[in-house]
Amino acid sequence: MRLLLVAPAWPRESLWGQIVFRFPYLSLTTLAALTGDEWEVRLTDENVESIDFADHPDLVGISVMTPLARRAYEIADRFRSEGVPVVLGGIHPTMMEEEARAHADVVVTGEAEAVWATLLEDFRAGRLKPLYRARDFVSMERFPVPRRELLKKKAYFFTNTIQTSRGCPFDCDFCSVTSFYGRTYRVRPVEDVVEEIEQMGGGFLFFVDDNIAGKPRYAKDLFRALIPLRVKWFSQASLSMVKDAELLDLARRSGCKGLFIGFESLSQEMLRAMGKSVNRVSEYRDAVRRLHDHGIGIQGSFIFGTDQDDTSVFSDVMRFIEAAHLEAAIFSILTPFPGTRIRDALLREGRVLHSEWDRYDMNHVVFQPKRMSPDALQEGFHWAYRRLYGYRSITKRLFPFTRNGLFYGIQNWGFRRAWRQTLGVSP
Ligand code: SF4
Structure with missing residues (x-):
């Protein structure tokens, strides 16, 4: 099974869309570390490379901050129109659950690490739910080491x-x-x-x-x-x-x-x-x-x-x-x-x-x-x-x-x- 994790691009008219000293977000590399070996995981940070929409993974996960929500919804809509199920998570879907649900097969609210394994298991079993609410805060004990090898290292100021x-x-x-x-x-x-x-x-x-x-x-x-x-x-x-x-x-x-x-x-x-x-x-x-x-x-x-x-x-x-x-x-x-x-x-x-x-x-x-x-x-x-x-x-x-x-x-x-x-x- 193939999983694509996506960080949407900042708008070009935003200062952050022009920053050259980019750091990768840890949220997606951490989720990748929590994804079992049966999955082939790819990570696309749209700030440093384009999304290959012609490639159809089994599942797409998108991390959404508020200023990136419009672009995240565009990406989600595009994949869904081609039959690829999409999970939206992060701070914006947590605060704007109903809005996010209009663009996703699954919305995760709260810290996704707390429900990620269950969500993937449900996907495998064909019983994916529209909403996964992480009610507990994840423990930082034995926190997974992010899969930094998935990053295009040369595209960042440092990783x-x-x-x-x-x-x-x-x-x-x-x-x-x-x-x-x-x-x-x-x-x-x-x-x-x-x-x-x-x-x-x-x-x-x-x-x-x-x-x-x-x-x-x-x-x-x-x-x-x-x-x-x-x-x-x-x-x-x-x-x-x-x-x-x-x-x-x-x-x-x-x-x-x-x-x-x-x-x-x-x-x-x-x-x-x-x-x-x-x-x-x-x-x-x-x-x-x-x-x-x-x-x-x-x-x-x-x-x-x-x-x-x-x-x-x-x-x-x-x-x-x-x-x-x-x-x-x-x-x-x-x-x-x-x-x-x-x-x-x-x-x-x-x-x-x-x-x-x-x-x-x-x-x-x-x-x-x-x-x-x-x-x-x-x-x-x-x-x-x-x-x-x-x-x-x-x-x-x-x-x-x-x-x-x-x-x-x-x-x-x-x-x-x-x-x-x-x-x-x-x-
Ligand atoms: S709540 Fe904490 S992180 Fe947020 S602005 Fe205040 S001091 Fe900074």
Whole structure:
């Protein structure tokens, strides 16, 4: 039997559709690892290769995030019209079950790993159900090692992505991590993580965890175990990490070279309103200094368009980024993703402009902001990116190139190129 797993393409007009530093998603390689030997598994990431619609596998599985939903449904409809049954799973079908069912033979809600074996067994026995609801959160004990050999390795910036935990101890209004993974923070045994890294051959790693330091005691054990492996790693963490000197020191000694940090806003009022009060704006500069003192570069994440933001937010954020010498940053337009409390609130207030999912990429305004027009928000977002990835700002932020200057130099160049291509400006 033949199974095709598909990651749909990002829309070309999305910044993410232009990014050259692609990492593969672990969800499909992990499902492949949970698929029995009786299946021949292929994986097509449409961001790096085309789908061969002339080939008809026995079953197709598609992983769907909200901005990819339109394309995912097109792919599903095409395979189904040719008689190939399609399974849709992932965060979007979980939150928009009825919508997804119109394009699938089977919808999986929740963590697909929990029901995958049953689903495949039902397929073999000819009793496939239209809906598989994963009610339990999967254990991270003996978590399967993703089948990375299925990836077209040369098409990616690197394939050494690895996961140590799922979930986040926090529950911000705009984020769907907790509504999908529950208010649980589950971690893999450290020895399993070390074994997988050794299989991968070490080198550069990207831990795709939503918050690698969500459980400080576990993170310390993990970092201690990484030290003898002599790897260099990047990940995402919340700012609470910098308050623990031992944790920070172990991160440095274990090879942490950069962290993606969600600052989100310079307004404490906004952070409180959005449930992210773990962040203290008054402590930002000190937190940045401490990370930099440990040789850790920072990619800051900021949200534009909250109810506290007027048009001054763009220049305020840019001033902070440059004064703090953040090596890189990502801007997101506030986006009411299905399953988030912010969507419920904006729908109640009649402020969601539309549900064209491919515009739900955090680069497009899809709701009515409170203190500026949608156009002003969109233009301000572009202005901030234009300035951030202009040569003047890059030089100012990275100078004197002491913290992983080469890596962040390439990263800034890549984002500059992706952003300009998104806007149709020659790179
Ligand atoms: S801290 Fe980050 S990952 Fe956790 S809920 Fe908030 S935005 Fe989501």
